[in-house]
Amino acid sequence: MSKQREISNKVREYHRYLGFFLAGIMAMYAISGIVLIFRDTDFLKRETKHEKKLEPGLNAEAVGKEIKIKNLEFQSLDSTIAAFEQGYYNVETGEVTYTKKALPLVLDKMTHLHKAKSADPLYILNIFFGVALLFFVLSSFWMFLPGTSIFKKGLYFSAAGMALVIILLLL
Numbered sequence: 001m002s003k004q005r006e007i008s009n010k011v012r013e014y015h016r017y018l019g020f021f022l023a024g025i026m027a028m029y030a031i032s033g034i035v036l037i038f039r040d041t042d043f044l045k046r047e048t049k050h051e052k053k054l055e056p057g058l059n060a061e062a063v064g065k066e067i068k069i070k071n072l073e074f075q076s077l078d079s080t081i082a083a084f085e086q087g088y089y090n091v092e093t094g095e096v097t098y099t100k101k102a103l104p105l106v107l108d109k110m111t112h113l114h115k116a117k118s119a120d121p122l123y124i125l126n127i128f129f130g131v132a133l134l135f136f137v138l139s140s141f142w143m144f145l146p147g148t149s150i151f152k153k154g155l156y157f158s159a160a161g162m163a164l165v166i167i168l169l170l171l
Contacts, residue, residue, distance in 0.1 A: 004145070011142035014135075022132055029129065032110035035103065039111070045101040050087075056094040063089050067098060 035044065054066050060082070064072030074082040074089075082089045087098030102108055116123045141158075144151040 008142045008145060011139045015139040015143065018132060018135065022129070025125075025129060028110055029114060032107070032114040035107055036111055036114060042101055044103055044107060046104065047099050047101050049097070049099050051095065051097050054089070054094040054096055056090075056092055058089070058091075058094070060084065063096060067096060069098070069100070 038044070050067070052067060054063065058066070060072050060074045064070065069086060072084055074084050076083045080090055080092045082091055086100065087096065089096040103111065113122060113125070116126050140154070144154065
C-alpha cells in the first residue's frame with residue numbers, strides 16, 4: 001500500500017470517529033444556532049413573573065444590574081413607585097416586581113453554551129469544537145484520492161461553497 005493511501009486511510013478513520021463522537025454536540029450547536037437567529041424576537045420564549053427585595057432608593061441603572069435587565073430605564077416615577085417596561089420598583093421598600101421572557105431551560109443552556117466567552121468555564125469546549133470543525137474541513141480533502149472523478153467533483157463543490165461564502169460576506 002502506498003504512503004499516500006495509508007495517510008488517506010488514517011485521516012478517513014479520524015474523520016469518521018471524530019464525526020461519530022461529535023454528532024451530539026454538532027446537533028446541539030445546530031439547534032442553538034437556529035434558535036439564536038430569533039434571539040431578537042419572543043420566539044419560543046416564556047414569560048415569568050419575578051419578585052425580589054432590593055435595597056431601597058436605588059436608581060434605574062442599579063435596579064437593572066440587580067435584576068439583570070440591560071439598559072433599564074424608569075418610565076415614570078412618583079413618590080414611591082418607579083415603573084419600567086417590565087414591571088415596577090418600590091423606591092421606599094426596595095421591592096421589585098417584574099416579568100422576564102426566557103427560553104425553556106434546555107434551550108437557554110444550549111444557547112449560553114453556544115455563545116460562551118473566554119470568561120465562561122466551558123469556553124475551552126467551544127475552542128475544541130471549532131478546531132474539530134476545522135479538522136473536518138481539511139480532512140474531507142483526504143476522503144478520496146486525488147485524480148479520481150469524485151475528488152474533482154468535490155473540488156468543484158468546494159469552490160462553489162467558497163464563492164457562496166464570499167457572496168454572503170459582501171452582502
